[in-house]
Amino acid sequence: MRRFLLLLLLASLVLVTAPSEALAPYTTWALGPGGKLYLTQDAYIPVAEIDLPLAGPEDMVWGPDGFLYIADTGNHRVLKLDAAFQMVATLGHEVLQAPTGLFVDEQGTLYIADAGKNAVVILDGEGRLLAELGRPSEPLFGRSQEFLPRKITVDVRKNLYIVSEGSVNGLVLMNTDGRFIGYFGANTAQMSLKMILQRLFLTEEQLAQFIKNVAPSPSNVGLDHRGLVYTVTAGTTAERSIRKFNIAGRNLFGPIHGSTTFRDLHISADGLLVAVDANGKIYEYDLNGTLLFVFGAPDRGEQRLGTLRNPTAIVRVGDTLYVLDKDKNALLLYRSTDFARKVHEGVRLYMEGLYQEARPHFEEVLTYNGLFIMAYQGIADACYQEGDYGCALAMYRYAEDRRGYSEAFWELRNVVLQRYLGSGLMVMLGLGAFAGVFGRVERRYGWLNPWRARLRRWRRLRLVDDFLFLFRFIRYPADSFYYIKKDLRGSLTFAFLLYAWVVTARVLSLYLTAFIFSPYANPAQIRVEREITYVVLALFLWNAANYLVSTISDGEGRVRDVVIGSAYSLFPYALFAVPIALFSNVLTLNEIFLYTFSTQLMLFWVGLMLFIMVKEVHNYSLSETIRNIMITLFTMAIFLLTGYILYVLFDQLYEFIRAIVQEVGLRG
DSSP: OHHHHHHHHHHHHHHHTSOGGGSOSSOEEEEOGGGOEEEEOOSEEEEEEEEOSOSSOOEEEEOTTSOEEEEEGGGTEEEEEOTTOOEEEEEOTTTOSOEEEEEEOTTOOEEEEETTTTEEEEEOTTSOEEEEEOSOOOGGGOSSOOOOEEEEEEOTTOOEEEEETTOTTOEEEEOTTOOEEEEESOOOOOOOHHHHHHHHHSOHHHHHTSOOOOOOOOOEEEEOTTOOEEEEOTTSOGGGSEEEEOTTOOBOOOSOSOOTTEEEEEEOTTSEEEEEETTSOEEEEETTSOEEEEEOOBOSSOOOTTOBSSEEEEEEETTEEEEEETTTTEEEEEEEOHHHHHHHHHHHHHHTTOHHHHHHHHHHHHHHOTTOHHHHHHHHHHHHHTTOHHHHHHHHHHHTOHHHHHHHHHHHHHHHHHHHHHHHHHHHHHHHHHHHHHHHHHHHHOTTHHHHHHHHHHTTSHHHHHHHHHHHHHHOHHHHHHHHHTTSSOOHHHHHHHHHHHHHHHHHHHHHSOTTTOSOSSGGGOOHHHHHHHHHHHHHHHHHHHHHHHHTTTOOOOHHHHHHHHHHHTHHHHHHHHHHHHHGGGOOGGGHHHHHHHHHHHHHHHHHHHHHHHHHHHTOOHHHHHHHHHHHHHHHHHHHHHHHHHHHHHHHHHHHHHHHHHHHHHHO
């Protein structure tokens, strides 16, 4: 026992005296199920903060010659540092005014965006001036367009991609002779509902008083080893903050987990993209835009190693991140952990298409973090590539990849069809023949007559009769609403049972719909109480609003008529929602038309039944029916708005009373 306690004490001492670098001043997050971020092991650990003789630096680049070049904006120069971060040379101090963007090509030529001169300055490796490119004179550039270069990158054909501040047309594309080639990678303007309503109802004079809705200008630019251009746009939505363009200028990235304050990005040759934002957060992606890690923290005066105050540039070389801090005039170094290196190696092989080679790395990653969704994606693609479609199906489900899941399911379904389709058709034909023969024989001998008599006795029960009336209602809705209105058929009890059926069908359809078509990646994400509340609230608002509107617009229907008629109108949904959900489980994305058409047809049927209900129950003309339904929908919206306002007011009142009670308690 003493020996065990001694070993436990030694283990505790080892943990306490572990290296301090393991305790980063920030937490690291990774993308997990449901598109949410989950805590994970540290991906990068801060290792150094190097003070440099800088004044407000704006950019840096690690040149092909192995030297680090920094745009020392406040000192009007470019600083050249060696691998030990010792100053080797200062370049351009005689010609530069405020360098803010920098690029170095294979020949050592420097391309500098000078915000002081509003020009692009080109220097050779020794700092000698080769060219100075000012505002393009071509008419295509725009007569009133300003040229305010802030960032720059250059491709292998010596085309210059220039971020011009305020340019809504995208990047300015020029050659080394200063000839304007065109614009590239323009962003698109976003239209909000408020803007759309303003354009519909305001005059031209009124619209002229508002700020024009223009596309945001790119704020930084990068280039990968394949020549694809990436842009950062600060101030836009986080989902569109980084864009990746092909040679035709089309964005290849979908919505990403990004930031609205990105400052810089860097694309490394091993298939990784890193970006830093103004809040000191560092984001790492693969080249498909999938988020791998988020980490970092702002420096709020604690001066802890690894915190950032005003980052302006980021570069990744090997396993090390270099971040330039403008306010600190320092370079911060972060080194990847063993966990991150395993992820990076798997991603590198995956981006090269070597799925089988990447699989062991991703499997090891899952032993560290079972929620790392990128690992499931890599394993799923490896399983699919080797023809293990069962494994691929399960892994694509974990990866929440609906397209991959659909393709794997198609392969499995194809195997089943080839194996059992012939025998299945024979069974169906046999059953059809048996049903036909049995029907003829039964009509002759009356084997089912006792059951028919029992059914006739059951029809005397009101609820059974109401249920059977549903099938007549589907065929003759106008006549059926007349029977409901005259109290000949239907009951409030059965109407509320129908509403319960609709609510149940809604919940079951969410659980039974195939993963490919479901809005939820996992059944655990379904909030049953929320779904029930939405459906019940919608039904209550419709019945209340329609009755109230009808009473002031000469409608003849009573509350009973509206409630029962609306319930019967929902019968197509109650009847077909669950079968359609079950049907979706044998479909792939190739047959998505069948699922969407079935769903839309069911909803159209419900809408048509409600339209006929309003017309027949209230005895309206066609135009009166349309007007009544539109006012009903508007009234429902007013009810919701009023409820929201009351909720906010009472919430504030509650907080006010609670604050008074707490204050009285403290003073007492």
